[in-house]
Amino acid sequence: MLAIIVIIAFFGLIGVMGFVVYRQLQKTDPTKMDTSVGDNISSAQEFLPFEDIRDKMILLGAHRYRAVIECSSTNYNLKTDGEKVMIESSFQRFINSISFPITFYIQTKVIDNSKMLEALKEEIETSMKVFPQLKEYGSLYFNEMAGLSSYIGNNKQKKKYIIVPYDEAVNLTDLSDSEKYEFSANELRNRASIIVEGLSGVDVKARILDTKDLAELVFSSYHKDNYTHVENIVNGEFLTLLTQGENNHLEKMTEDARLDWILYEAQMRIQTELLNAQVPDFMKKTFDDSIRELDVLRDKTSGYYKQRDVAYNQSSDLIDNEGNNSANSIQE
Template identity: 25%
Template sequence: MPLNAKATQEFVPIKEVRDGVIVLKDGGLRAIVLANSVNLSLKSDDEQKATILQFQSFINTLDFAVQISIQSRRLDIRPYLLLLEERVKIQNEPLLKLQTKEYIEFIRNFTDSVAIMTKSFFVIIPYTHTVLKSDSGIFKRLFGGKSKEGVRLAQQEDFEEKRSQLEERVSVIQQGLSRCGIKSAELGTEEIVEVFYKVFNPGEVEGKIKLE
């Protein structure tokens, strides 16, 4: 009996990534904020308590749900090794050239035996609103079911309105994180695509997205 295999894309709820916003198939919007980590072990007991209480207060003040995702990846050390090898080629001092070669070999052996992991912390911020469809009654009444340009403009206006509401939530999240001593940055379109590329291609070794 033949199997009707479905494309992976059919199982992904994402319709498109547009202007730094994820548009879902059900009309919902999502934004992604990249946050750095805070090493509590380097803080005093009082500082730890203050940070935890501030974060607790921040979470309790939210009137919408958020999702926190942590991605662990093996760090790709190859670009760094290639850079060192290029420097070996232009190094004229024999002793420095030898030391650099030994250092390259040490790094290569070390990373082969120990997996160096990098972690990325993401906050996914949602906004869901009534979806306006081109064949809905409101569009038919407004445009008589004829003006495609009118429908397109109305859909664009609806998107911008929802995006504005989403950006307000992003601002709330970033301000709350800042009060906890956590730096953050909202991801743009290319960075969001990169995140999902890594999710769906876990076998590939990549570097981490960096905060400016």
């Protein structure tokens, strides 16, 4: 009797183990694997970390919004020592004046010339109807432009952005959702305008991205043709042209230096905000004259940084001349 019980228990254990193995094999069967797709998901939009893009804003949900500003570059390394000090001072004052957080975002992506080439092809075809004798030249020109990236050895495009947030609308408990939206949109536009105006003082052209540009930026962030930008992060390329701002120029700036800096910043703002705007030619001439008059005024008042640059250049030339003379004497 005991032997029968043991045999039944043994076969029962084998049956349980067999069932467990069978269930595990079912889970690993490719045709029956769980795809984790729920019936309640209606579109891919639900996987994205934002609700919508409209009115020049990215809507993150829960009354959180983002505006994005595209910024140009300034040739910092080509500036004189005096101009570098003034640029750093203007940027320092700009950063100190901001009362809300911002994020600097640098995006590197492969240049897409498809739209440009398509427009060029249409222009060439239109021109060929009037000048058919230039057909060979037009074809050659199009092929050269199509392979321009390979000729210059660079098909990457690096753009700089500043992301401006507004998350405080959740605290406006007395307003409706639509009122919170309107209030947030106005506040975000004001913040972005402050950034654009502040950057003009350091000769950086900035513009607030519209809805179409925002959609393109987000799309390009999710669809990159390659991942070579990771190497740029590792080797520090993204940080090579960023200054640390270790010196507090505003704290030790003299009155002469401050006056020259203010006049220089006025020149930069005229050049950035007015000369680049769509204005008639006679107005541009007026702006050019204003920049020259400010330059003359800098010379008359103090010209602090200009004088320092001249003195530095003269001393450098003197050292070079003395070095050349010494070398010539040794050779003789």
